[in-house]
Amino acid sequence: MQSTDFRNYKIPYSPAPEYSKSVAYFSMEFAIHQPLKIYSGGLGFLSGSHLRSAYDLKQNLIGIGILWKYGYYDQSRHHDQTLKADWYEKTYSFLEDTGIKFTVPVHNQPVWVKAWYLPPTTFKSAPLFLLSTDLPENDYLSQTITHKLYDSDTAAKIAQMMILGLGGAKLLDELNFNPDVYHLNEAHGLSSVFHLLKKFGSKEEVKKRLVFTTHTPEEAGNEKHDYFLLDKMSFFYGHSIQEVQKLTGIEGTVFNHSLAALRFAREANGVSQLHGEVSRRMWGGYADVPQIKAITNAQNWNYWADKQLYRFMEEGDNDGFDDRKRYLKKRAFEIVADQTGKLFDPDVLTIVWARRFAAYKRPDLITHDMKRFEDLVANTQHPIQIIWAGKPYPMDYGAISVFNSLVHLSKRFKNVAVCVDYELALSKRLKQASDIWLNNPRVPREASGTSGMTASMNGSINFSTYDGWICEFARHGENCFIIPQADYHNLSIQDQDKWDLDHLYEILQEEILPLYYSNKRKWRDIIQDGMHDVRHEFESNRMAKEYYQLMY
Numbered sequence: 001m002q003s004t005d006f007r008n009y010k011i012p013y014s015p016a017p018e019y020s021k022s023v024a025y026f027s028m029e030f031a032i033h034q035p036l037k038i039y040s041g042g043l044g045f046l047s048g049s050h051l052r053s054a055y056d057l058k059q060n061l062i063g064i065g066i067l068w069k070y071g072y073y074d075q076s077r078h079h080d081q082t083l084k085a086d087w088y089e090k091t092y093s094f095l096e097d098t099g100i101k102f103t104v105p106v107h108n109q110p111v112w113v114k115a116w117y118l119p120p121t122t123f124k125s126a127p128l129f130l131l132s133t134d135l136p137e138n139d140y141l142s143q144t145i146t147h148k149l150y151d152s153d154t155a156a157k158i159a160q161m162m163i164l165g166l167g168g169a170k171l172l173d174e175l176n177f178n179p180d181v182y183h184l185n186e187a188h189g190l191s192s193v194f195h196l197l198k199k200f201g202s203k204e205e206v207k208k209r210l211v212f213t214t215h216t217p218e219e220a221g222n223e224k225h226d227y228f229l230l231d232k233m234s235f236f237y238g239h240s241i242q243e244v245q246k247l248t249g250i251e252g253t254v255f256n257h258s259l260a261a262l263r264f265a266r267e268a269n270g271v272s273q274l275h276g277e278v279s280r281r282m283w284g285g286y287a288d289v290p291q292i293k294a295i296t297n298a299q300n301w302n303y304w305a306d307k308q309l310y311r312f313m314e315e316g317d318n319d320g321f322d323d324r325k326r327y328l329k330k331r332a333f334e335i336v337a338d339q340t341g342k343l344f345d346p347d348v349l350t351i352v353w354a355r356r357f358a359a360y361k362r363p364d365l366i367t368h369d370m371k372r373f374e375d376l377v378a379n380t381q382h383p384i385q386i387i388w389a390g391k392p393y394p395m396d397y398g399a400i401s402v403f404n405s406l407v408h409l410s411k412r413f414k415n416v417a418v419c420v421d422y423e424l425a426l427s428k429r430l431k432q433a434s435d436i437w438l439n440n441p442r443v444p445r446e447a448s449g450t451s452g453m454t455a456s457m458n459g460s461i462n463f464s465t466y467d468g469w470i471c472e473f474a475r476h477g478e479n480c481f482i483i484p485q486a487d488y489h490n491l492s493i494q495d496q497d498k499w500d501l502d503h504l505y506e507i508l509q510e511e512i513l514p515l516y517y518s519n520k521r522k523w524r525d526i527i528q529d530g531m532h533d534v535r536h537e538f539e540s541n542r543m544a545k546e547y548y549q550l551m552y
Contacts, residue, residue: 004117006098009175011127012120015060021552023061024179025050025126026168026189028160029072029149030065033123034425037071037090038130040149040391041356042450043215045424046271047185049300049450053544054126056302062177064168064189066160067095067116067130072149073394075420081411082404083420085394087148094122095130100174101137104167105234106159111145112137113167115174124302129175131167152395158225158233161257165191166237173199181552184212184265187223187257193264194237203247203264211551212265214258214292217278217447218360222258230255249288262289267551269293271448272469278444293550296469297448298543301535305457306432310535313528321524325459332433335426336387340410340417344433348415349516350385352434352460354422357392357399360445364402366438367409368501376505377413382513389419389430427451431458436481436512439464440500443488452480456534459527463512465500469538479529481507 004012029044030036032051039048047063054061070087078084096117103110112135118128133145144151145159169192172179182192196206216222227241236244245251248260262268262283268290270276276294283289306328312321329346337343344350357363366386367373376384388406392399403418410416419426431437437455439446439462446468453469455462462480464470476482486499515523536542 004096004098004119006100006115006117006175009177011060011062013058016058019057019059019061019548021060021181021548022177022179023059023181023183023552024064024168024172024177025054025061025183025185026064026164026192027185028066028164028188030063030128031424032118032125032128034423035094036092036118036123037423038065038068038149040072040393042448043186045299045427046297046448046450048125049298049303049540050185050544050547051125051128052300052303053540055120055124056300056541057544059126059544059548061126062179063126063128064164064171065128065130066146066149066164067132067134068149069132069134069147072391075391075422077420081407081418083392083400083407094118098129100171101135102170102174104162104170105237106142106145106162107232108234109142111142111159111163113163113171115171129171131163131171133163150393154225155229155233158230158235161188161223162191162233162235165189165193166195168192169195169199180209182210183547183551184210184261186213186215187261190257190261190264191235191237193260194235194239197239197247198237206264207266210265211267211269212261213269213271213295214262214279215271215447217270217275217282217445222256224254224256227253227255259283259286259289262286262292265290267293269295269551271295271297272472274444274468274471275447278447295543295546295550296472296538297450298538298540299450299453299457300540301457304428304431304454305535306459309459310531313531318521318524321528322520325527328432328458329435332429335429336417336419336433339419342414342417344385344387344415344417345383348383348385349435349513350387350433351436351438351463352387352389352430352455353438353440354387354389354419354427354430355439355449355451357390357403358396359398359402361439361441362497362500363388363390364406365440365497365501366504367406368497369505372505376508377415379513382509382517383415384513385415385417387417387419387430387433389422389426391422428454428458431455431460434460435516436461436463439470440483440504441465441467442493442496443467443485450538453534453538456530456538459531461526461530463504463507473533473538475529477511477526479526479533481512483507
């Protein structure tokens with residue numbers, strides 16, 4: 001049964017008048033809901049919340065992504081409990097077949113692309129179109145382009161970016177959905193501009209319609225590839241290297257995707273106020289780049305928040321509030337027990353470190369001083385429980401070895417656990433399990449880092465280094481706890497780690513633990529201040545509105 005007319009597509013609800021401008025939002029990953037496993041981490045969580053808020057606000061926006069056959073990966077364990085990456089085929093009965101197929105040239109050969117559709121009513125998100133090359137019309141190599149999110153093979157990853165960019169732009173033509181704005185969430189979809197150049201005839205015309213969001217403050221995190229490889233793969237869609245160099249102003253042999261995106265965009269933004277400053281510094285020396293604005297990332301309250309905690313807070317029912325938080329912890333601890341055989345106590349202060357496993361996020365910082373760590377977890381006066389979870393990139397062997405070392409460490413303590421399969425569902429449960437959401441990236445390398453927002457929405461207190469969104473939220477000892485800033489620019493990495501570690505232990509032992517065990521009222525006030533502050537300033541409806549006001 002196909003009721004949607006995909007050849008003249010309009011969103012299936014009336015857009016609110018202030019959001020009538022039509023937008024196509026390109027992202028490599030979307031974390032919409034647990035059953036749809038097409039995301040790896042923060043970028044996906046962010047675009048998922050954006051689509052949920054676009055639906056809440058009735059914005060005229062559609063998402064364009066890729067249907068990853070094997071997802072990012074399934075995280076399980078080897079026989080000794082260490083991390084094992086598995087890839088299973090995913091099938092989704094809730095996606096609609098649009099009947100649309102077209103080709104994108106890859107290596108000068110036509111690759112067939114099929115479009116699937118996630119209707120807004122399924123998970124209460126803006127309409128989402130997902131592209132796949134896993135078709136019998138394609139040879140095996142072409143079929144594998146949309147198999148694994150962020151394939152480790154360079155040519156495969158470029159092909160994935162082409163399916164998102166060129167494929168997404170061609171899909172919009174097939175749908176006859178001619179958006180007023182093409183929004184690239186990160187530079188993965190940049191190849192779309194080479195299709196748009198042919199469609200609109202000039203860079204000026206493309207620029208009128210293109211906006212770009214950059215997510216990483218790290219030069220290394222911005223994709224760069226060899227011009228000749230891109231040309232050989234048809235990335236430039238028939239434009240010669242000389243033309244592309246002229247259009248983008250990028251000379252030499254290396255093509256910088258983010259810089260090209262900035263030069264094709266009429267508006268650009270970073271994803272927190274601090275990241276906006278870092279990005280302006282980083283790109284400020286380049287000519288022909290728009291002033292980079294800041295729109296702080298946010299998460300969707302309707303999807304993430306525990307509504308009963310909020311209700312008890314609003315009614316001033318402290319007993320109900322405490323009882324609900326204790327229940328949330330107890331329920332989440334059943335997952336921990338099931339996975340690890342550890343029985344955690346809902347009355348003990350619980351620290352959780354859970355997010356994407358990357359070196360700069362320093363998952364194991366608290367264990368860098370083993371004597372202190374052992375004293376901390378053995379303390380009977382102020383007992384403590386610690387849980388780790390998160391997905392390293394499956395080829396990041398450094399991060400995997402940190403994960404595995406924490407697994408082995410956890411075997412020595414009954415109050416330390418490492419969970420696997422950190423996706424949307426476990427993420428929400430671990431936020432409910434935690435009293436303290438530990439976040440200690442190296443400053444200023446976290447562009448935004450949104451996991452702490454959803455932790456606050458579930459009655460957890462942020463304990464963080466001063467980086468990303470936290471800088472706009474933090475009031476130490478009132479709505480969170482903050483590791484004071486060092487002179488990060490002049491300290492070596494070792495000295496920076498030592499500074500942050502010393503202050504982490506100091507605040508934990510002198511402020512957090514005594515407060516939790518001897519002043520429940522003040523503790524509850526800090527939780528509730530965080531819940532209140534996060535709901536208004538860091539809710540994705542605010543973010544989705546700002547994109548319309550400032551970018552579109």
